[in-house]
Amino acid sequence: MQERPDMDEPITEATATESPAEEPNAGEEVSQDPQAMQARMREMERALEEQKNLYLRTLADFQNYRRRQQEEMERSRLHLLESLMEELLPILDNFERALQAAEATRELEPLLEGVRLTARQIKNLLARYDIHPIEAVGRPFDPNLHEAIQRIETDEYEDGIVIDEVERGYRIGERVLRPSRVIVARRPEHHVSTEGIDVEV
Template sequence: MFNKKKKEEEAVVENQATEETKENNSTENTENEATVNEAAEELSAEDKLKQEVAELNDKYLRLFAEFDNFKRRTQKERVELLQTAGKDVVVSLLPVLDDFERALKATENTTEVAPVREGIVLVQTKLKSILNQKGLKEIESINTEFNTDLHEAITQIPSPTEEQKGKVIDELEKGYTLNDKVVRFAKVVVGA
């Protein structure tokens, strides 16, 4: 009986030890799992950061390449535009060139000056009309105040009347504006 009791006590102690071991193991497992989870979270956070950096770097490289392509494309377009900038004007002037050739052919067989002059006036009118359509305008100079923004004084002469002092008396070469910007100053004689 004594052995039986002792065995029962040992069994109870063993059960308690087993339960304590299980509890300790359970606590240790929970702690280990928490540590593993924390480490996994740290690794996953680090991986997330690395992935985010890689994505941002990729976006940056793509944007840089796109901008570089844009610069090349606009530079190429600019060069092409400069090469063909006058195409529109030249094409519109071709009929005037044809008219001059016809006028030259007509002068070979004619002895009268009046019809030739009339033809040249028509060609000049056509040329002026085309240039006006493109934005070219003559600068009116004679009997206007001398303006350094529009005129270039070649010389000064004594003015015939008092009211012509400081005004343009004669025009040696016409001035022109293209879309309200001076492309050639009028060469003029100013009254002093």
């Protein structure tokens, strides 16, 4: 007789149990793509370089503007000063002519001294504005500084030497305000007479 299984023994069913998949940690940052990060860095570098170039261009434009303004102000100052001096110099010429006439006659000594004083004051005023007379007499003629109004033949001076000054010239800094009007020496041409001399050809 076969032995019957014990019906009271619980029958257990074999169930396949699978371990559930691990969930990603919500607090953990997902790493970015390195190529995307490099592209982003290059974009930021380009933007920074553009801002730098813009700043340098703006700075250069401002410096050029300031330089142009300073040059314009200097030109305006010189223009005004030249206009003033062009009106003042004829007065100085008249005083110097009066001095020459008074010294020739030796009359009215007080007036002569007053004229001398006035001339000195005007010359000092010119010097304060960097305006100085141009040296002429005894110097070689320079077309940049002198204006020849006459040439005189003479053996006393070398050819091209300024022997007299009709009107004094002045310069303002390195610029000629007006040239000196001068008389320039010229060597006389010596002609050899051939009268009574047979010239063989």
